[in-house]
Amino acid sequence: MEINRGSLKKRPSEGDLFDRTRNKLTLQYSGVLIAFLSLFVIIVYVLLYLFIWNDQRTGLNELADSEIRTLQKWADQDSDPNRRPPRSIEDAFSISTDQSFYYLIAENGNIQLGDEIQPELRNQVIEAIAKGHFKGKGIEKVTLQTFDKPPTDDLGRPKLGENAKFLVSDRQLLWNGARIGTLYVGKEVTFQNDLFRLLLILLIGMALLFFVLALWFSHLMARKAIIPIAKAYAKQREFVADASHELRTPLSVMLTSIEALQLEESIDNNPFSKNVLNGMKEEVNSITKLAGELLHLARSDSGEFELDRSLFNLSEIAARVISKLQPLAQAKDIDIELHAPHELMVNWDAEKLTQLLILLIDNAIKYTPGKGMVHVALAEGKEKGARSFIIEVKDNGIGIAAEALPRIFDRFYRQDKSRTRQIGGHGLGLAIAKNIVDAGRGTIHVESTVGEGSTFKVRIPL
Secondary structure, eight states: OOOTGGGGGOOOOHHHHHHHHHHHHHHHHHHHHHHHHHHHHHHHHHHHHHHHHHHHHHHHHHHHHHHHHHHHHHHHHOOOSSSSSOOOHHHOOOOOTSSSSEEEEEESOOOEEEEETTTTTHHHHHHHTTTTTTTTSEEEEEEEEEEEEEEEEEEOOOEEEEEEEEEEEEEEEETTEEEEEEEEEEEEEEEHHHHHHHHHHHHHHHHHHHHHHHHHHHHHHHHHHHHHHHHHHHHHHHHHHHHHHHHHHHHHHHHHHHHHHHHHHHHHHHHHHHHHHHHHHHHHHHHHHHHHHHHHHHHHHHOOOOOOOOOEEEEHHHHHHHHHHHHHHHTTTTTEEEESSSEEEEEEEEHHHHHHHHHHHHHHTSSOOTEEEEEEEEEEEEETTTTEEEEEEEEEEEEEOGGGGGTTTSSSSSSSSOOOOOOOOSOOOOHHHHHHHHHTEEEEEEETTTTTTEEEEEEEEO
């Protein structure tokens, strides 16, 4: 029998394994790139935001301080605090590109001094002041309605413009230590506000673009990184398959030779030789079993593992398996009970199902102490309208520690290696059982308590 080397190049499980690894590497690579890119975008945006807005706020504060100094100088020299500032003071104020409006409002609510780029702004600012805005808040950003020029349409109605953004600052005007009015200075910052909104959209767009490029670049790097690993894995699989296949012939010859020697009459008269041959036979059987298990896994890895479906009675298969394993159970005084319907017809692979039952029941017998009990239950189930069959193997053996449960189906994994060597086995039985279940797109899980036993439950859809 020869191994199909061509089929070793690609198999579903290997593809899943390397796809998962490649995807994981891609996410890790892209995650690092995206993290640095996001940090760069945030830093650039924050620095620009702070620089430009601080410049706008500083300019508005300097303008408000300059104007309140002019007003304060007049107030300190005037004997009537309620008098309107003279024309000379009013001429000192003017609307510039750095200023949209200013209002000096007395404590009685009268506007003593004021001007704006659009007359419609005055009522909006006065209304905002009446609602408690600006006072004692330093600089506040507000939204005010502006109007297009010309200011009226054909019917003489104001033409609405846009909702503009303004920064507003306030300064108190004092006379003999008492407040006699408040100066409000406003500056339109719609352009800066829109600029930062467009900048944010641009940065997000660039981040998304670089995110796609990072994913593509990370996928490319991960694919290149996985190539030597895939080659090494393929060589390892080929070696296991070839070695397992080549070992079967000499082991069969050795086993036949040992059995032939055991038939010699002289062996019965020589206890030492008889014990040596019995030991050799046990070891050869153990190696033969290991070679068979490795070959099974190698075939599965190479994609040669396929189900040969046929209709059969699962209850009869289980009864035959239990009958076959009865001598092993009786040697430890273990009872095996089968709970199954008289007829449970399934369309599956009878050979693989027989092997699955042998692996699970043999494992239960192996780890159950003398005078123990093994329960085997078969049932038909339905999940989301799909028919399935359920196999449950329960023992009252030594149990499995909680930390070992996640790895119980790993190849060559043994919870207690010293104890397992005494019991026998190579740590491949449960791995093969899971492999068979996975081939049928089923599930297998175990529940166990140390000192009380374990329950293996298999569900395979039909």
